Amino acid sequence: MRIPIRRFVGVALVAAGLLAMLPAAVLAQDGGEKITVSLVQAALIGFGYYMAQGPWLFGMGFFTLYRPLVAGFFVGLILGDPAKGTLIGAAINLIYLGFISAGGQIPGDPALAGWVGTTLALAGNLDYGAALALAVPIGLLGTVIWNARMTGNVVFVHYADRKAEEANIGEVARANWLYPQIYLFLITFVPVFLAAYLGTGFVTDILNALPIWVLNGLAVAGGVLPAIGIAMNMRFIFRGAVIPYFFLGYLMMVASNRSLSIVIIGAIGLALAYLHVYFVGQRERGAAMAAAATAKQVASEMKSGTEA
Amino acid sequence: MAAQVEAKGGTITRRDVIWSWVLWTFFSHACYNYERLQATAFAHAMTPIIRKLYHTPEEIAAALKRHLVFFNTEPNVGGVIHGAVIAMEEQRANGADIDDDAINSIKSGLMGPLAGIGDTISQGTVTPLLLALGIGIAGVSAAAGTQPDLSQLTGNPLGAIVYIVLEVAVILALAYFFYMQGWVRGREFVTDMLRSGALDRLITGAGVLGNLVLGALAATFVAVYIAPTVSVGAESLNIQRDLLDKIFPGLLPLGLVLLTWWLIRRGVSPIRVLVVYLVICLVGAFPFFGEAPQYVTDKCGSAIFQPYGPCPPPAQQGQQ
Numbered sequence: 001m002r003i004p005i006r007r008f009v010g011v012a013l014v015a016a017g018l019l020a021m022l023p024a025a026v027l028a029q030d031g032g033e034k035i036t037v038s039l040v041q042a043a044l045i046g047f048g049y050y051m052a053q054g055p056w057l058f059g060m061g062f063f064t065l066y067r068p069l070v071a072g073f074f075v076g077l078i079l080g081d082p083a084k085g086t087l088i089g090a091a092i093n094l095i096y097l098g099f100i101s102a103g104g105q106i107p108g109d110p111a112l113a114g115w116v117g118t119t120l121a122l123a124g125n126l127d128y129g130a131a132l133a134l135a136v137p138i139g140l141l142g143t144v145i146w147n148a149r150m151t152g153n154v155v156f157v158h159y160a161d162r163k164a165e166e167a168n169i170g171e172v173a174r175a176n177w178l179y180p181q182i183y184l185f186l187i188t189f190v191p192v193f194l195a196a197y198l199g200t201g202f203v204t205d206i207l208n209a210l211p212i213w214v215l216n217g218l219a220v221a222g223g224v225l226p227a228i229g230i231a232m233n234m235r236f237i238f239r240g241a242v243i244p245y246f247f248l249g250y251l252m253m254v255a256s257n258r259s260l261s262i263v264i265i266g267a268i269g270l271a272l273a274y275l276h277v278y279f280v281g282q283r284e285r286g287a288a289m290a291a292a293a294t295a296k297q298v299a300s301e302m303k304s305g306t307e308a
Numbered sequence: 309m310a311a312q313v314e315a316k317g318g319t320i321t322r323r324d325v326i327w328s329w330v331l332w333t334f335f336s337h338a339c340y341n342y343e344r345l346q347a348t349a350f351a352h353a354m355t356p357i358i359r360k361l362y363h364t365p366e367e368i369a370a371a372l373k374r375h376l377v378f379f380n381t382e383p384n385v386g387g388v389i390h391g392a393v394i395a396m397e398e399q400r401a402n403g404a405d406i407d408d409d410a411i412n413s414i415k416s417g418l419m420g421p422l423a424g425i426g427d428t429i430s431q432g433t434v435t436p437l438l439l440a441l442g443i444g445i446a447g448v449s450a451a452a453g454t455q456p457d458l459s460q461l462t463g464n465p466l467g468a469i470v471y472i473v474l475e476v477a478v479i480l481a482l483a484y485f486f487y488m489q490g491w492v493r494g495r496e497f498v499t500d501m502l503r504s505g506a507l508d509r510l511i512t513g514a515g516v517l518g519n520l521v522l523g524a525l526a527a528t529f530v531a532v533y534i535a536p537t538v539s540v541g542a543e544s545l546n547i548q549r550d551l552l553d554k555i556f557p558g559l560l561p562l563g564l565v566l567l568t569w570w571l572i573r574r575g576v577s578p579i580r581v582l583v584v585y586l587v588i589c590l591v592g593a594f595p596f597f598g599e600a601p602q603y604v605t606d607k608c609g610s611a612i613f614q615p616y617g618p619c620p621p622p623a624q625q626g627q628q
Contacts, residue, residue, distance in 0.1 A: 055338040059383065062337065063435065063479050064472045069442050073468030087463025090446035094529050097439060098522065100431045102423070103380065104345050107578035136586065140579065153341035157376075160339075160348050164372035167365035169355050172372050176352035177331075180339040212601045217593030219615035223531030224564065224585050230526050231568035232578055236424070236432050237522070238569060242515040249523025254558040258528050262440040262521070269520040273513035281509065 035079060035123045037196050044078045045119055046193030052111040053149070053188050054181060062101075068093040068114030068135070075118040088118045092135040094222070098229030100236065104150060107232060109142020112192070119196045124204030130215055132222040134203065148187050156180050241280075245272065317402040318360045320491075325394060327356045329487040332390055333480070336383035345380035350390070350415075357394050361401035371397070374408055381419040382426025384483035389418045391490020392498045414495050421502060425511050433518035434478050440525055442471030530561040533614040536597075589613060 037045075051057060052065035064070050072089015076082035096110035117135035120126070126134070160175035207215075238246055249269075253260060332353035339348040351372055358371045381389060393411060400406040446467025490498060501507050537544040538551075545551060552559045571581055591612075595601065598610030 055335045058476075058480070059333040059336055060476050060479065063430075063475050067435075067439060067471070069439060069446060069471055070468050073465050076463075076465065082465040083463040085463070086446045086465045086468050087448060090443040090448040090463065090467060093439060093443055094448065097436055097443075097525055097529060100427060102427055102431075104340065104342060108582065136582070140582070143579070150340060150342045153339050154343045156339050157341055157344055157348055160351065160376055161373075164351070164376055165369055167368040167372065169359060169368060169372065172348070172376075173331075173352045173355050176339045176348035177335045213593050213595050213611065214590065216601060216611065216615045217590035217613070218586075220533075220593050220613040221586050221589040223529075223533070223561075223615070224589055225582065226529045227526070227561070227565045227568045228572075228578055228582055228585070230522055230530065230565055231572050233432055233436065233518075233522055234565075234569045235572055236428055237515045237518040240512075240515070242512065242519050245516050245519035246523040246526075249520035249525075250527045250558070250562055251523075252520075253524045253527030260524070262437065262444055262524065262528075265521055265524045266437050266441075266517070269517035272520065273516035276516045277509045277513045280512065 035125075035200075037079065037119065037123055037200055039197060041078050042193050042197035045075060045115055045196040046189040046191075048074050048078070049111060049115040049192040050185050050188040052115070054184060055177065066111040066114075068096060068110050068117070071111060071114030072118040075115060075122065079119070079122050081122065085118055085122055088121045088131055089114055091131060091222075092117050095132070095135060095139070095225045096229055097226050098231070098233035100229075100232050102236075106143060106146050107228070108139040109146060110139060112142030112145065113139035115192055116195050116199070120200055120203050123200040124207070126204065126207065127215075130207050130218070132218055132225075134207070136218070136221065136225065145187055145191065149184060152183055152187070153180050156183075242276070245269075320357060320360055320394060320398045324356050324360055325391070325488065325491045328353050328390065328394065329387065329484065331356070332383070332387060332487070333483055344376070344378045346383075347376050347379050350379045351375040353390055354393070354397070357397055361397055374411060377412065377415075379415060379419060381423040382430060384430055384479055385426030385486050386419060386422040387483055387487035388490035388498055388501075389415060389422060391487045391492070392418075392495040394491050395494040414498070418498060418502075421507075425507055428511055428518065429514050430479060430482065433514045433521065435475065436525060437517075437521045438471050438475050438478075440521070440528075441474075442467040445470055526561065526565045527558055530565055532560040532564055534560070535611060535614040 048065060048071065052061050052071065054061060057064065065074070068089045069086065070089070072092065073082055073086040075089070076085015079085065092113055093110070096108065096113070099107070099110050113135040116138050117131060120134050121131035124130075156175045156179050159179070160172045163171035163175060234246070249265060252265065252268075332349065335352055336346055336349045338352075340346065354371070354375045358368060362368045362371050392414060396406050396411055396414065400411075444467070445464055447463045534548045535546070537546050539545075548560060556562075568581060572578055593611045593613050593615070595610040596612070601610060
């Protein structure tokens, strides 16, 4: 079993970072006109992030609350501006458009970027570049929480092993659904609650102190980073005979000056998928029939040959 | 039945399988871990079946341990494995000659291919397509990169709601269908499905749709604008606007996506790629060619990269 020490170091770093936020948040109290996040609001936001990782929504947390678009909407609801929250969430989601989690590895944490990023951007009234400036490092930090979760849960697996030996069905089930949730709640709710409650003044003050060219650079990154998500997704589907469709989709968008609706692209895609599968299948059937016919012909020729 | 109570075995009803599906769909990643990934979740999903089929502590312990081994697949399409395993457990408990190896080999043999197929369908095609739809409705369209000031835009919460409804409907329908098919039609169905090419056709179709959508998303949301100009006679030409885009519109973003794909396929970690890109963007935004900008959009051409859209031609820039 491999549990690299650096994972624990990572967890320690997050804890230290959060502790470091405390004095900074106190120092940064003389900020301008920002929304202040109340204790209850911060708790709701922390709970939302836990629900994104937890199993309680019919397992659909990963497909809904985990996405910055949805996280932004709920943060907006909590802080009183769902329209703007959705907009910021959608902007952050662009970086994670092609997000894919495979084999227990994640390339960043869209949920943390969505929940904390939207909170800080909304509370600090940040612009696009600054919102992304926050979302990128926060998303990277989220992988530490993920690693803590994936490493810590090993304890419950060994507990389940022991209870299986005793034929204790109930405890094996609880080792899966109940006990890990207590741990998950601690490592998800607590950091997000603290970041939402204490982080806003601190983070916006830092961003206001940055030179404009840094914000420009982060805005440039906002255009570049979606390429990573898309490329990660391409690793799974950009192969074989369907590669040309990627370029077709790209060219359709460029040629229409990026005005085609994604619904139209999806409908055209369904039609093309049907045609592609149909014609490839027909060619294979044709080839199979031709092979069968040839074999038959050869057989009959051989037969007539022996007769002659 | 009452007259002839079997000490061994039992019958699995549709209700048991639905309960098993509910447990799996809820808790497939509840105890996700690096050592055995979804192992405890598989055992958990089997608990209603084990309760029904096995009655002695030895049998129960053996069944629990059989399903606490390493397991990892895409939870929705991969549910077909659980369905097939339930069918096998039922036959085994009622006397059929199915040993641990048969069950283990079905699980470990199918989880890989079905993870690939499931990820292509759910995370690779359905999710990005619906996310792009939701993001568009939310108000961040192709203009996302050209609007520096989010306070000037109003969003539309409907984008998030439409996404949630459609995504959950599609994913849950897929999950229920595959789980139940696996149980009703058994392991022969699963292996036949893999052998007959029906899944190949499905994955090819999903590949066509997924590639088209990803290509469109790349064109819409990946943006690279470079500022440097070259002087040709009296005119100064922007390298990107006046040269590259004349040859092939959108050449730079496409090149960037393909480069990134190539790097990741060669095994470079996506997080490393992200950090390197971030550094390049920051360095590229440093005002080498002029004074430092005072506002996020007010200087064009003072750095290598330009945020929020291409530089306007020099004459226009003077007017602004």
